Amino acid sequence: MNWLFGRPHKLAQSSLAGAPRARAGATFAARLTFDAVEKRYDERVAVRGFSLDVAPGEIVCLLGPSGCGKTTLLRLAAGIERPTGGRILVNEREVAGPQRFVQPEDRGVGLMFQDFALFPHLTIVDNVAFGLKALTREGARREALLMLSRVGLERYADAYPHILSGGQQQRVALARAIVPRPAVMLMDEPFSGLDVQLRDAMQEETLALLRETRATTMIVTHHPEEAMRLGDRIVVMRAGALVQSGRAEELYRQPASLFVARLFSEINEIEVTVANGHIATPIGRLAAPGIADGAAATLCIRERGVGLLSAGGNGSADVPGIRGRVRSAKFLGDAVRYEVVAEGFDAPLNVRTVAGEALGEGREVRLAIDSAEALIFPSNGDKSP
Structure with a gap:
C-alpha cells in the first residue's frame, strides 16, 4: 500500500483546461542519515549496524536479494517500525533513537509500496488527494488535479481505479505519494508489477518527476540494471548489512566482493x-x-x-x-x-x-x-x- 506522511505545501493555482502537463512543485529536500541502525525480531536480525548518509536531493537505490533487509530499512525510516539500536536522522534531527521516536506523520517522509493499493471506492482524484488532510476539500482537489496533470491522467480524475491499466495505476500511486511534497521519498520496488516495456517507460517518467520535485529518494530494487538506471548512488545490502556503496560504474568495475561482482555481471x-x-x-x-x-x-x-x-x-x-x-x-x-x-x-x-x-x-x-x-x-x- 501507499503511506503518505508529511505536511503538504501550497502550490500556485493554475488552470488545467487545455494546458500541457504541469511541472511538479519542488520540495525542500532533506538529508537522511542512518547511524549504526539495527532491527531485531526476537532472535532474527533484519538490519545490522547499518550506517549511511543520503544527501539532500540524492537518489539512492538499495540493491540486494529478497530478505536482505531493504524493505525493513525503509519502514524504519518512515516510522512504521522502531529500530532496536542506532539512530535515524532527518536534516540532523533525530527521528528514531534510544531516547526519541517521531511519529510517521511528523517526519515529512513519503513511502510507496509496490502494489499501489489504490482505494477502489474512491475516484482517481480523491485517491491522489487522500494525504492532503491539512487542506480544505477544494484545496486538496486542486492540488491533486495539478499532480494528475503532471502524470498525464487528469482526464481520468473522476473515474475509478479499476478502469486503469497497470502503468496508469502506478502513475496514480506515484502522484499520491508525491503530492504532499515529502522531503524524503521512500519507494519499495515500485516497478515490479509492470511488464518489461512499461517498466522502462515508467522508470524514466518516475525519474523525471523525482528530479523535478528534488525530494531525497531511496528506491528498493533487486534488479541491478534498474538500480544503475535510477540511482545517483547504489547501496548493496546482504543479510541486513551494507556491503558496498558507490556509483554504478564503481560497483561494476571495482566490486568489493564476489557477491557484488555476481550482482552486476554474468x-x-x-x-x-x-x-x-x-x-x-x-x-x-x-x-x-x-x-x-x-x-x-x-x-x-x-x-x-x-x-x-x-x-x-x-x-x-x-x-x-x-x-x-x-x-x-x-x-x-x-x-x-x-x-x-x-x-x-x-x-x-x-x-x-x-x-x-x-x-x-x-x-x-x-x-x-x-x-x-x-x-x-x-x-x-x-x-x-
Whole structure:
C-alpha cells in the first residue's frame, strides 16, 4: 500500500483546461542519515549496524536479494517500525533513537509500496488527494488535479481505479505519494508489477518527476540494471548489512566482493590457488593481492568481456587468442550466448557477444580475454547469488 506522511505545501493555482502537463512543485529536500541502525525480531536480525548518509536531493537505490533487509530499512525510516539500536536522522534531527521516536506523520517522509493499493471506492482524484488532510476539500482537489496533470491522467480524475491499466495505476500511486511534497521519498520496488516495456517507460517518467520535485529518494530494487538506471548512488545490502556503496560504474568495475561482482555481471568463475602472490591462468600470471599463498581464489571473467573470433575450419594459427571450440550457441535477441571449450580451462566458458551471424556448434574459434578485466577474490565456497 501507499503511506503518505508529511505536511503538504501550497502550490500556485493554475488552470488545467487545455494546458500541457504541469511541472511538479519542488520540495525542500532533506538529508537522511542512518547511524549504526539495527532491527531485531526476537532472535532474527533484519538490519545490522547499518550506517549511511543520503544527501539532500540524492537518489539512492538499495540493491540486494529478497530478505536482505531493504524493505525493513525503509519502514524504519518512515516510522512504521522502531529500530532496536542506532539512530535515524532527518536534516540532523533525530527521528528514531534510544531516547526519541517521531511519529510517521511528523517526519515529512513519503513511502510507496509496490502494489499501489489504490482505494477502489474512491475516484482517481480523491485517491491522489487522500494525504492532503491539512487542506480544505477544494484545496486538496486542486492540488491533486495539478499532480494528475503532471502524470498525464487528469482526464481520468473522476473515474475509478479499476478502469486503469497497470502503468496508469502506478502513475496514480506515484502522484499520491508525491503530492504532499515529502522531503524524503521512500519507494519499495515500485516497478515490479509492470511488464518489461512499461517498466522502462515508467522508470524514466518516475525519474523525471523525482528530479523535478528534488525530494531525497531511496528506491528498493533487486534488479541491478534498474538500480544503475535510477540511482545517483547504489547501496548493496546482504543479510541486513551494507556491503558496498558507490556509483554504478564503481560497483561494476571495482566490486568489493564476489557477491557484488555476481550482482552486476554474468561471470565465469574459475577456482585457482595463489602462489607467491599470483595465480597462474591461461590468460597469464595475475596478481592476487591480499590473498595468502596456498589459499584458494576465484578468478572471474565476465561473459561480455570475452572476444570471439572464427578461426576457420582448421583453427588457423594466424588468428590470435586462446584456441577453442563452440559447444553450443543460444540466440537471445540482441546477444548470442556461447558455451566454448577453451584451451587451458577445465570447464567450458560462457561468452556473450552482440547478435550477428551465430557461430555454429563445433566451430573452431579464438578467444580474446583482456587480463586487465579479470577479477580475483578469495574463495569462500559461497555459491549463493
